[in-house]
Amino acid sequence: MVDPVLPLRAVRMHALSPADMGEWPATLPPMEQLLTQGLEFGRITVLTGDNGAGKSTVVEAIAGAYGLNVEGGGTGAMHSTRATESPLVDHLQLVRGAGASKKGFFLRAETMHSLFTYYEEIGVGGVMHERSHGESFLEIVSERSRIGGLWLLDEPESALSLSGCLALLGLLRDLVAGGAQIILSTHSPVLAALPGADLYELGPWGIRAATYDDLDLVRTWRSFLESPQRFLRHLG
Template sequence: MSEPLLPPASRPQHEPRPPHEPLSLLPLRAVRDHPLAPADRSTWPATLPPVRQLLEEGLELGQITVLTGDNGAGKSTLVEAIAGAYGLNPEGGGTGAMHSTRTTESPLVDHLQLVRGAGAAKSGFFLRAETMHSLFTYYEEIGVGGMMHERSHGESFLELVAERSRIRGLWLLDEPESALSISGCLALLGLLRELVANGSQIILSTHSPVLAALPGADLLEVGPWGLRSVAYDDLDLVRTWRSFLDAPQRFLRHLG
């Protein structure tokens, strides 16, 4: 008997959900602990509450999943491991990207079982903030995308997404806002909506309330509780930013 899967998140009643593809056509339907190579629950990263919850309950995925939470909560660990299990380079890029600088990924990738959609696209793309420089260098070396380092980080990032938008499959993005201004985040939202409209699936981790507002997303808040479904207005990320912008001095007076 299979373990229960964590259901997709709830969303505000005023937020219409875009027409998702049938489950059979989603590149990735669910993630769970691999029955033939289960993770040791006593060692990192299985000791992280969200990782442990995924391993024990499984995680069901819709067409758009957004992970939010504090630094160190486990967002990037989950996204990185899912990308690796899907066959994507842990340092970013598509399924054919071969670049590697330094191996830092967790062993979680070896303990995940992916439930794929029958007949779904098998292609994908992984973008992560911390390895973007090496990815740009790799593409320049193989003659793809022009001279990315001659443009600003944000410009290169958005151009890369736009140029690779022909890839229909699973898109994973880990904290892409580090390269972007607010207007850049809004531009990225537009590109992501186009990807979804063309049938791609999105998994995004972010600290940005702008990116967390991606229409139709299943919102999962990551923390000491594990993974929990939260409506946009109730996200700690959103509530904290609103509180700060309303009265910055309430926060700044506590600084040394």
């Protein structure tokens, strides 16, 4: 049963702005399923899947529909580089919890440089470009943890080492303990192990719930680590 006070209880296609199901991104099986069947969210949701499956598209569209800057940051972040977001945001209706926090924060690895630059320009968070990418990423999560509400993270492992991923898990655990809701897309088996998460795989089948051990990314990483040469011999 979905917690009625979550910032985001579910998403579905907006009745007043239906998507053209013959146009991208609705032609992707996960997007078609999301639009026609909707998707409910618990306190922690982790989305996995191969490149191009639609994980980032979903997270980005939710961020935009929620009122967050699609290039990262909170509702008041004004930075913008080049608009590349999908039209999915225009066709989503969010089901919010009654009385739940409307605050939130969006972190996406591919636009962190512009977000750091924006914060430096407005005098927030110190000089982030003088730190490593991973250090800055963890610092911004720690500094903004007071925001609470809905936290969206798109493939944050791009900025992080293994120890950095473990540190992020600790920060996310603390956010949840403080009442925040987490939606995370990832290729990392470490981040997919976030305790208490509902796990979903996106792919040609659409969107399906999965257990950790049955995730394709977990099984593939285990196979690679057990025998790297089985994979490397196909490189030619």
